[in-house]
Amino acid sequence: MAEKKREDSWQDSDDKTLAETVLSHIKSKSTQLAAFDDAAKILGRTSAACGFRWNSEIRKRYEKEVKEAKLMRSKTKNEKTVPEKKERYVSKSNDLNDGPLSxxxxxxxxxxxxxxxxxxxxxxxxxxxxxxxxxxxxxxxxxxxxxxxxxxxxxxxxxxxxxxxxxxxxxxxx
Missing domain, CATH: 1.20.5 (Single alpha-helices involved in coiled-coils or other helix-helix interfaces)
Incomplete structure (x- = not known):
């Protein structure tokens, strides 16, 4: 019996688009939720579907790139000479999935x-x-x-x- 493939299954190109979107948001100090929203618009999927796919499958494959993106983000943060106005008691990076901090x-x-x-x-x-x-x-x-x-x-x-x-x-x- 041949395996039946879903019409809406994730393609490699979809995974790559999602990964690139999330990584660019991490580098730019944006939230992963915003990245999922953007990826959802590009891929024609829901934000929840993008978040689930990222956390269940793709994140594992891009651990090195995620660490590099976070490192790049923290370097640009340290290079700024004028401090940004911060939201009261809330970190700019509010994602629970960002992993442990140094x-x-x-x-x-x-x-x-x-x-x-x-x-x-x-x-x-x-x-x-x-x-x-x-x-x-x-x-x-x-x-x-x-x-x-x-x-x-x-x-x-x-x-x-x-x-x-x-x-x-x-x-x-x-």
Whole structure:
């Protein structure tokens, strides 16, 4: 009995296109999910199908190229003189399938995250200090308005008594 071949089976050219797309995304610091989306458009398949094919079959054949792409990516990252604005606490390479990081790269990421957290903490401490001062000032204003209220009440009562006397005096003289 002859083996029946699926019409939508992956061809070598499809695998090569998928591999080239993923490797170019790795080199350019893009995500593998974005690579799967691009490959899906080129190959006329779903992004999920491309991701499954990459992770189940192709990645194993391109381990050396993946390592080289990651190395190239980290070299270009270290060569930059102006730091990029990073997303808060999220690494640019967010793929779970990127494999393990080198010790130096992991430490670099940890240190940059720690520095960012420290800056954020210091900013919050400063904001907290300013808010405490503002609350203290508002409490003083409330206390001073409470202490002047009885005084204003007394002045109003004295004014009313003067007006009543004036009224009585005007009635007497008339």
């Amino acid at each position: 010790f130096d790269e992991a430490m670099s990421r940890i240190i940059s995250i720690a520095n960012e957290l420290l800056r954020s903490y210091e900013s919050l401490v400063e904001e907290n200090r300013k808010l405490k001062i503002e609350v203290k000032d508002l409490r003083k204003q409330i206390e001073s308005s409470k202490s002047t209220q009885p005084l204003a009440q007394e002045e109003f009562q004295a004014f009313m008594q003067i007006m009543q006397r004036a009224k009585r005096l005007s009635n007497i003289e008339a």
